[in-house]
Amino acid sequence: MKKFFIFLLLLFYGFYFLGAQNKFLIQNKRKTDKINFRLINNLVVIPVEVNGVELSFILDTGVSKPIIFNFLNISDSLKIKNTEKIFIRGLGEGEPIEALKSSNNIFKIGDAIKLNQDLYAIHELGLNFAPRLGVLVNGIIGLDLFRDFVVEIHYSSKFIKLTEPTYYNYKKCKSCERFRLEFYNDKPYINAQVSLNNKKIPVKLLIDSGGSDSLWLFEDDSLGIISGDNFFRDFLGHGLSGSVYGKRGKTESFSLKSFTLKKANVAYPDANSVFFAKKVKDRNGTVAGNILKRFNLTIDYKNSLITLKKNKYFKEKFNYNKSGIELAHDGVRFVKEYEHFMYRLNENEGNNINSKGGIKLVFDKKYKMSLKPAYAIVELRNDSPAEKAGLKKGDIILTINGKPTHHLKLEQIMSMFYGNAGKQIKLKIERNEQVFNYSFKLENLL
Template sequence: MRAVSFFLFKILFISAITLSLVVNHVNAQQFEFSGDRKNQTINFNLVRNLVIVPLYINGNGPFNFILDTGVGPLIITDTSIVKDLNLKKLRPVKMNGLGKGLEIDAFISNEIYAKIGKAEIENIPTAILKEDVFALSSYVGVPIHGLLGYYFFNSFVVELNYTGRRLKFHRPETKRRIEGEAIPIEIFNNKPYMSVHMDIPGLGTRSLKVVIDNGASHAISLETLDENPFPIPTASIKANLGIGLSGPISGSVARIPSLRVGSFILNDVISSYPDYDNAARKTLFLNRNGNLGAEILTRFNITFDYNNNFMYLKRNYNFRRPFEHDMSGMEIFVDDALTKRFFISRIEPESPAVEAGLLVDDEILSINFMTAGTMTLNDVSKFLRMENGKTLYIAINRKGELLIKTIKLKKRI
């Protein structure tokens, strides 16, 4: 399965029956340190704005898991690791989500013992997808085995130092001075929510309720307003926004003149608008307006304190980094995260990629004479949003034929 550029809605909409099976069966599970340990610091990898941490499961690993405020139960997306976990009681369930498509098959387990650093948890409620519908490894460019969310964040006070790529966590009862501006949050359905403010043409300044989702690599997704589709600015482009649990999510991309998060004002923000019928309508029952993602969150060093319903923001050196959208009109995925083979998965109509004569399934061999094998997916993404008017020389393999294509990047939004 090919990954898509925004990785927008990996949030799982587990049905009420499934949710009760996962959560209520063991409703007080916590990660704990053994002995007198009160805190720990570990390093993490940051790829496409996503925090990747090492997790051990049932004594096996380490496995690469995305640390994700946007999910509740532990989610195993790579079924290849399941055979070594010695699970005996897997309950089949149906799960649905945002996107075009039907429910998919999954399994529920309460036999998972997980460990991150020196913190461990027994019988963590876990959803195991029967098929890796997200193709996370292809999207990120390194092997990804799943998502870790609520049960970790609810166990500790958690600091994400994005600039230093360090994860610090300590027991909630341990008194520590927390740096940053305190932002009230609400925990609903095992996910954190907050209010942001923005000016909407014709409607003035509005307070919007958004889920805080550091596991979504976009800046902000705006879904509904007053139970109607969120108004899309005139200056927008159609785009494939990501992959949901039930399939692709289409929509539009535009810019917000300004967005206020706490006392912080962000200007010229890239915003996503998922198609209402296929995605946004499904968020109505959550009583929210949108989804605040990692393209904004990585501009801060953040401390999450679920127990006291606060998030603390301290802006870092990325705060004034311009918000940029892809300037090529093509999306890239990694066919094999170990061999680093980059392929074109999608090309937008009337884009620079079309003008350059590039096609879906072309394999990228080099960009500006830098061979693909020496690059990460992060490197490739930076090339494709480098500078308006910048010329790239791309060597491709098209069914065994070596071709050199010239593409002139264009700021499309």
């Protein structure tokens, strides 16, 4: 009987270990962990260790399995195995893209670890999103993390908190709103209300923390979801299947129960770009990062709940790009940098600028050539102020309003294009090894 009992005990722990391999578990007694993140262009970028290699991933509620971009650059160190070729599709008008599906990968996020994680590796260079964000991003992760934990996203303090569901306790919160989540293809949807053309319209929206925009709506005359006359055409974003274009406008308001945002940005993507997304029953669009960041979120997939609490970003004004320029990191370029320094000479060693007590202080400067980031125009809106001024796709921006761009982050440069209408923008650019100067004023199109 003793041997039989030991056998059953080993069998039980064997099945437990196999089960644990297929989910994330937190390796501490508290069964909860806090991970700091970077908020880049309304996106949550978290550190993820894959097979012992430290990477950066976007936390994306709209993705099923982890995806690694620009795989060829890190393939040797990742040592992924058990691969098979598949095709995956995302937003955009292009065809499905080829990827490698890999199993038995070890993922570690803070104290959370999973020993048997599937991932998709994409080696097409054009699908590397890091240049458009200006920071190193290796991939995206979503469902596997949200399914195994209650995930708190504190946009205001820039950390996420992962808690195993059985250890999570809900606290009373009078200033919060709680919603039931609906799931289609393992993706979360929320019911909200939008006001357009003096009409209040209930909408069902995909929650997409991996999108940096505010609100996307699928035009539908029968529901009253139409852009009206107050819009302009623009580049909306870059999906797995290519670029997405459409109309940009403003809502009269957007409401999540008692939380109401006035004049929220809205985009209406072209039908071809979202053909497959519209096949989800009753889906009317997407709510993304520029709205989500205005709340601290508690997302509980196990109980199909999401809790929202307003944070410091709630009253931040909705703005949009008034220049027509979209930039991306475009490699590096050599830049001449001056170094200022001071040294001392005796009085008989030459001329001086200042002297005291027989010691001469000499101020001089030298320069060195350094490699610095280059930023190129990758999208240019038709009839925009920048296009009318003469700028072109491929132009490398050297300075903006007198500031060398290599001293700035991409996000800092882009923020200047979101300024008030009438603001003067002066650019020095390089085109075909020639330098040109352009200037234009930001225009309000809405």
